Amino acid sequence: MTFKFIIFLVALFFIVRFVLRFVLPIVRMVRGTQHQMSEMKKRMEGMQQQQQSEPQKQKKQVDGDYIDYVEVK
Helix, strand or coil: CHHHHHHHHHHHHHHHHHHHHHHHHHHHHHHHHHHHHHHHHHHHHHHHHHHHHCCCCCCCCCCCCCCCCCCCC
16 A cells, blocks of 8 residues: 555656646747737737828839949940
8 A cells, every 4th residue: 555655656746747847848938939929910910000001102203214223344
């Protein structure tokens, strides 16, 4: 009876140790990552709304031919 109880306590100790050292940090990391992703999504949505609310900037009209690059010989 005592031997079974000691084996049970040792097994319980290793299970708790495994959970605290391995499973719990993974759960914390996943929650932190999800939180960061939701914050990033909110920021992106805010930026999109801000860009949509700003008036569209007028593009410069160029008279005549516009040459981007002129090769000099």
